[in-house]
Amino acid sequence: MALxxxxxxGVALGPKAAARAKRLMPDSNVTMIDQGTYISxxxxxxxxxxxxxxPQMNGLRTTNAGVVRDEAFFKELKGVNAICHTRALSINRKEKxxxxxxxxxxxxxxxxxxxxVIATGSSPRIPPIPGADLKNVTSVTCLEAAKAIQEQCAARKINHAVIIGAGFIGLEMAVALADMWGIKVTV
Ligand SMILES: Cc1cc2nc3c(=O)[nH]c(=O)nc-3n(C[C@H](O)[C@H](O)[C@H](O)COP(=O)(O)OP(=O)(O)OC[C@H]3O[C@@H](n4cnc5c(N)ncnc54)[C@H](O)[C@@H]3O)c2cc1C
Known part of the structure; x- marks a missing residue:
């Protein structure tokens, strides 16, 4: 029986594991779920x-041949059943x-x-600072958040930005906001 x-x-590890499993076991049924809108x-x-x-968000999810890696791409080209907007809530190991x-x-x-396969990545450690849950406070760990920030920049809704965390991601975001959009940035 097919496995x-x-x-x-479904971002980095998930798609790699799915494609590899399908290559090694073409007869298997491979399903990949992600809670978000964008995968791979x-x-x-x-x-x-x-x-x-x-310039375009799809530039981050396009193959060298120009195909967007979405659910249809995985179905048609990889034989993988990719399902977005689907969050795993619990695992019943006994029932599998x-x-x-x-x-x-x-x-x-x-x-x-x-x-x-659990390929759920990591989540940003947000310190327990009062106000961390306010509107306009965000992390940048997923494409959905990046899209929201980019749209606000393009609509000229952001004049000042404060970045907490001066590691690679913080500094890359500082440069992105200041250079492209002329936003006053404090790190
Ligand atoms: C802004 C930024 C810059 C980076 N720059 C670099 C770099 O320059 N070099 C480098 O090596 N790495 C970099 N990284 C890190 C790299 O992107 C990650 O290491 C990599 O994406 C991890 O892949 P992953 O598949 O393990 O997890 P993720 O990419 O985090 O994917 C996990 C997915 O699982 C989903 N998920 C979580 N829980 C559930 C659930 N219960 N049900 C369904 N879905 C769920 C998440 O929503 C997410 O879509 C960067 C990351 C960011 C955010």
Whole structure:
């Protein structure tokens, strides 16, 4: 019987694991879920998209041949069933199922697996600072957040930015905001 491989997370590790599994086991059923809207993108390029070096967001999720790596791409070219807007809520290891929720409708269901890959990445450590949950306070760990920032920049809604964290990502974002959009940036 065909092996059911379920992968949670669809940005870097998830798509690699899915494509590799399908190559090694062409008869397997490979499903990859992600809670977000966009999959298989270059997260490292987020500051370059915000800063205009990558002019279109799709530039971060396009193959060399110019094909956008979306759900249809994975279905048609990789034979992988990729499903966005789907968050894993719990794993039942005894039954070998994952309870998932459609983030748009709230509908819950169980997905069976023989092999499960957890490719959920990391999340930013936001210190317990009062106000960290206010509007206009964000991290930049996903393409959805990058798109929101870029749109606000393009609409000239941001005059000043404060970046907390002067590591690579913080400094790359500082340069992107200041150089491309002329925003006054404090790091
Ligand atoms: C701005 C920025 C710049 C970077 N620059 C560099 C760089 O220059 N060089 C470098 O090597 N690395 C860089 N990185 C790091 C690199 O992008 C990550 O190491 C890499 O994306 C990790 O891949 P991953 O697949 O493990 O996780 P992620 O890319 O984080 O993907 C995990 C996915 O799983 C989803 N997910 C999480 N929980 C669930 C759930 N319960 N159900 C469904 N889906 C879920 C998440 O929403 C996400 O879409 C950068 C990252 C950022 C954000």
């Amino acid at each position: 059911n491989i379920l992968i949670i997370g 993108y270059g997260g490292c390029g987020i500051p370059y998209f915000v800063g205009g070096d990558v 199922t994952v309870t998932v929720e459609n983030t748009q409708t709230g509908e819950k269901s169980d997905m069976p697996y023989d092999k499960l």
